[in-house]
Amino acid sequence: xxxxxxxARELVESTYRSDSRRVLATLVRLLGDFDxxxxxxxxxxxxxxxxxxxxxxxxxxxxxxxxxxxxxxxDHIRRRARFDARHAEIAAELESHVPVSVHGGDxxxxxxxxxxxxxxxxxxxxxxxxxxxxxxxTVGGLTTEEIARAFLVPAPTLAQRIVRAKNKIRDARIPYxxxxxxxxxxxxxxxxxVIYLIFNEGHSATFGDELTRADMCAESxxxxxxxxxxxxxxxxxxxxxxxxxxxxxxxxxxxxxGEPILLDDQDRTLWDQAKIREGIALTTRxxxxxxVGPYALQAAIAAVHAEARTAAETDWxxxxxxxxxxxxxxxxxxxxxxxxxxxxxxxxxxxGLELIDSLMQHGELAGYxxxxxxxxxxxxxxxxxxxxxxxxxxxxxxxxxxxxQRFLDRRLAELGERSQxx
Amino acid sequence: MKYLCLIYDEESxxxxxxxxxxxxxxxxxxxxxxDIKASGHFIGGxxxxxxxxxxxxxxRNGKTITSDGPFAETKEQLGGYYLIEAKDLNDALQVASxxxxxxxxxVEVRPIMVFNS
Numbered sequence: 001x002x003x004x005x006x007x008a009r010e011l012v013e014s015t016y017r018s019d020s021r022r023v024l025a026t027l028v029r030l031l032g033d034f035d036x037x038x039x040x041x042x043x044x045x046x047x048x049x050x051x052x053x054x055x056x057x058x059x060x061x062x063x064x065x066x067x068x069x070x071x072x073x074x075d076h077i078r079r080r081a082r083f084d085a086r087h088a089e090i091a092a093e094l095e096s097h098v099p100v101s102v103h104g105g106d107x108x109x110x111x112x113x114x115x116x117x118x119x120x121x122x123x124x125x126x127x128x129x130x131x132x133x134x135x136x137x138t139v140g141g142l143t144t145e146e147i148a149r150a151f152l153v154p155a156p157t158l159a160q161r162i163v164r165a166k167n168k169i170r171d172a173r174i175p176y177x178x179x180x181x182x183x184x185x186x187x188x189x190x191x192x193x194v195i196y197l198i199f200n201e202g203h204s205a206t207f208g209d210e211l212t213r214a215d216m217c218a219e220s221x222x223x224x225x226x227x228x229x230x231x232x233x234x235x236x237x238x239x240x241x242x243x244x245x246x247x248x249x250x251x252x253x254x255x256x257x258g259e260p261i262l263l264d265d266q267d268r269t270l271w272d273q274a275k276i277r278e279g280i281a282l283t284t285r286x287x288x289x290x291x292v293g294p295y296a297l298q299a300a301i302a303a304v305h306a307e308a309r310t311a312a313e314t315d316w317x318x319x320x321x322x323x324x325x326x327x328x329x330x331x332x333x334x335x336x337x338x339x340x341x342x343x344x345x346x347x348x349x350x351x352g353l354e355l356i357d358s359l360m361q362h363g364e365l366a367g368y369x370x371x372x373x374x375x376x377x378x379x380x381x382x383x384x385x386x387x388x389x390x391x392x393x394x395x396x397x398x399x400x401x402x403x404x405q406r407f408l409d410r411r412l413a414e415l416g417e418r419s420q421x422x
Numbered sequence: 423m424k425y426l427c428l429i430y431d432e433e434s435x436x437x438x439x440x441x442x443x444x445x446x447x448x449x450x451x452x453x454x455x456x457d458i459k460a461s462g463h464f465i466g467g468x469x470x471x472x473x474x475x476x477x478x479x480x481x482r483n484g485k486t487i488t489s490d491g492p493f494a495e496t497k498e499q500l501g502g503y504y505l506i507e508a509k510d511l512n513d514a515l516q517v518a519s520x521x522x523x524x525x526x527x528x529v530e531v532r533p534i535m536v537f538n539s
Contacts (some may be wrong), residue, residue: 123511124488124489125477125488125489125490125511125515126490127489127490127491130490164474167474167475168474168475168490171471171472171474171475171533172471172475172476172477172511172531172533173510173511173533174510174511174512175509175510175511175512177510177512179512183512186485186486
């Protein structure tokens, strides 16, 4: 094999890694069907492996692949037309629709295609688990096995979920399009919710190997980065910033034995300063825009923590102010709880406990393990250990995740030891 | 007087049918259709795509809540229908969200089955 043909083969492989999702997105638009597009993508790369080493690498590899995939798909459909007359019509229609971008080598339309694909994958008419799986599979390019492992679902179940989602897109005709101005904010929010869910799966899951979890965080950050490039929006910036700031603490968050380390107790020298700088810059930009949303505000809160060199230097006054604003646009008991904790840090435990107790009386939070856990922590700070133990025990009985249960068990064990000694 | 005849069956039965069995049922439907056309009873009718293609919307506080599937609550009963032509699901959902009933209950949007004759 000549050097040139080896290089061509390597280029096919690297193009697959860097561009296969973009080519797929364009093929989905041109062919109007996921499965047909996936098959066409496969065919296009197979053709590239045959032809590039012989004929040389085309000037615009991506456009070549789109064109090759499209022609092969039409060819397949036409061959099927021998058995079924319907396919002849489909082939004719696909052929008459000649895309400009394929021939002109003009890449302008291609980023839009990925955006169209994201909006189709994160369509609210699909179940949220299906949105997540489909986005990771088609936009992110993860394998079904990788996604199944990350979400602790058997691979066949996940494959089935993806098949059903694709069928629904086809049967109910969910369009591959960027929503109009009227629906755009809501639909962007739906996309952001999917990305954030992927991130949280990677960030907070205790099970699964560390590598898989890091992959999910990296993937969600990559998706948000892509979205930010394709579509200017302060909440996209806000979410990207929030995830970067949380992810900057990765190395400091988990102890050697796998137990989570609370923010106050983390070794802040382990925080990733590059991610913090980028997160803060994005937060600043998001806060300066006209539409300041929940993600930007949560990022701003994370940024205040990131800026404090020690836990004691945290500007709790600033954090309380940000929670006040957040509460105004996103009324939620959990935000109220976080605000109460921030007030306790600023004004003392007594004030914080008063707030938490009054919140709990109004319902919702009474059954939330974190409310009791936060209450326990404040009682402990106020030297009211016996009451703290009761709160932690209530929290333990409400906690459902293994990580939460283990954390509370450890807390209770620590308190038990101390109470025995004292 | 006009009446709407609603057909309920188990979707899974259709999936399990052999081509012969399905052909037999379809033949019965065709015969029935011809029959009520001849008798003057027929106004319109369609087969629906399976519930896996259904989307349900509710409008609450001016916001449209969209969900996958035919999730009418058990306390809700079928109260009416519109047959619409829309360019895609977004267009259909947009129309459906303007149905006044979407504010009180829910509207299930299900594509009509298209047969190739």
